[in-house]
Amino acid sequence: MNIWPVPQVKIGENAISEIPAALDALGADKVMVVTDAGIIKAGIYSKIEKILKDAGKEIILIDEVKPDPSMQLVDSIAEKARHSGAQAVIGLGGGSSIDSAKVAAALVGNGGSIKDYLGVGILPKPGLPILAIPTTAGTGSEVTYLSILSDLENETKKGFGSAFIMPKYAFLDPALTVGLPPHITAPTGMDALCHCVEAYTSANATDFSDALAVKAISLISQNIRTAFNSGSDIKARENMLLGSLMAGIAFANAGVTAVHAFAYPLGGMFHVPHGMANSLMLPVIIKFNAPAMKDRFGHVAELMTGRSGADWQDCIAEVEKLCSDVKLPRNLKEIDIPESAIKPMSVSVMDQTRLLVNNPREVTQQDAFDIYTEAWSR
Numbered sequence: 001m002n003i004w005p006v007p008q009v010k011i012g013e014n015a016i017s018e019i020p021a022a023l024d025a026l027g028a029d030k031v032m033v034v035t036d037a038g039i040i041k042a043g044i045y046s047k048i049e050k051i052l053k054d055a056g057k058e059i060i061l062i063d064e065v066k067p068d069p070s071m072q073l074v075d076s077i078a079e080k081a082r083h084s085g086a087q088a089v090i091g092l093g094g095g096s097s098i099d100s101a102k103v104a105a106a107l108v109g110n111g112g113s114i115k116d117y118l119g120v121g122i123l124p125k126p127g128l129p130i131l132a133i134p135t136t137a138g139t140g141s142e143v144t145y146l147s148i149l150s151d152l153e154n155e156t157k158k159g160f161g162s163a164f165i166m167p168k169y170a171f172l173d174p175a176l177t178v179g180l181p182p183h184i185t186a187p188t189g190m191d192a193l194c195h196c197v198e199a200y201t202s203a204n205a206t207d208f209s210d211a212l213a214v215k216a217i218s219l220i221s222q223n224i225r226t227a228f229n230s231g232s233d234i235k236a237r238e239n240m241l242l243g244s245l246m247a248g249i250a251f252a253n254a255g256v257t258a259v260h261a262f263a264y265p266l267g268g269m270f271h272v273p274h275g276m277a278n279s280l281m282l283p284v285i286i287k288f289n290a291p292a293m294k295d296r297f298g299h300v301a302e303l304m305t306g307r308s309g310a311d312w313q314d315c316i317a318e319v320e321k322l323c324s325d326v327k328l329p330r331n332l333k334e335i336d337i338p339e340s341a342i343k344p345m346s347v348s349v350m351d352q353t354r355l356l357v358n359n360p361r362e363v364t365q366q367d368a369f370d371i372y373t374e375a376w377s378r
């Protein structure tokens, strides 16, 4: 069994006050902060800026990250990082900002473009140390060796994996997530739920990933509605951060499955937000995968409902109820995906071999077509 290392994690209210000590430990006085306009607007960056300035740290701010960052964007951030003299990189925001920071930091130690290093374990040398401050709960990017980037030419998303992009430190401060609006809380929370459900039902699940996934499923399904309906509930926000962190470690080790694989063409071709794309695929993939793992999907249903004896069909019903409670769409038609896209998406998804290899059931080209057809009009 392989177990990926985990960064030093500070979790709880005011966790961000410990950032300067971490930078001191890394010997970093000049730091690049990679974030996006939404984080500046929400007043989150100004909190971090104050902490860094009060500690005498020099800041280079890059605030140009866009959702689902492209390879071109991260190349351009890396070029700025190379010439900045920064000694560490902070990823501040959702998965888009953290993923961009991780790639930019790594490319500082290696020449060329991210396109030269796609795949897992290809990057030859380490770059700058990375600190992650997630403001969504979320992608788990603060504890994964992965960054997910948009491939604009091929209208899909590609994974880049390297031990060198595992953050050294992560700061999970629920106060940074209380202002997350419900329409972002819902899909990002569903992304985290998918991570742990997929890790638990992955063909490569281990005892280690199971323990984390099981707890994460409980934490997320018991707190997502409160976080959605009462955003300022700090305990629910902290539990969501803890759940997404544990789900992140679980899937970093077990992998995600067909849910994420089928979500990528929706993100790449139609810019459907990552968590929403996953939530649209989850019930359809549970139905497809259940014959291979009835007991595990039953256990997921027990964890989600708190009812012993629940089975895989209850699992689908509970996921559908949750999506409806947090106002996520039910099918692809509802979000204006044309029916004519089913065919090209079902061809594109077959390239996601990195993920499909983890799926408990083999997915054929015909299966892919049938799965998208069901997701379109269910």
Ligand SMILES: NC(=O)c1ccc[n+]([C@@H]2O[C@H](COP(=O)([O-])OP(=O)(O)OC[C@H]3O[C@@H](n4cnc5c(N)ncnc54)[C@H](O)[C@@H]3O)[C@@H](O)[C@H]2O)c1
Pocket (backbone or CB within 6 Å): 036, 037, 038, 039, 042, 044, 066, 067, 068, 069, 093, 094, 095, 096, 097, 099, 135, 136, 138, 139, 140, 141, 144, 146, 147, 148, 149, 157, 176, 177, 178, 179, 180, 181, 184, 188, 191, 274, 275
């Ligand atoms: N590296 C990994 O392991 C991994 C895992 C899953 C997903 N991802 C990737 O992460 C990306 C998605 O990340 P995401 O879902 O966290 O969303 P995101 O980073 O794209 O952010 C979505 C929006 O939310 C805003 N936002 C974030 N936090 C906020 C806050 N606290 N208050 C107000 N606004 C806030 C941002 O400004 C942005 O406009 C995708 O590219 C996805 O593929 C990566």
Ligand SMILES: [Fe+2]
Pocket (backbone or CB within 6 Å): 139, 191, 192, 195, 260, 274
């Ligand atoms: Fe995800």
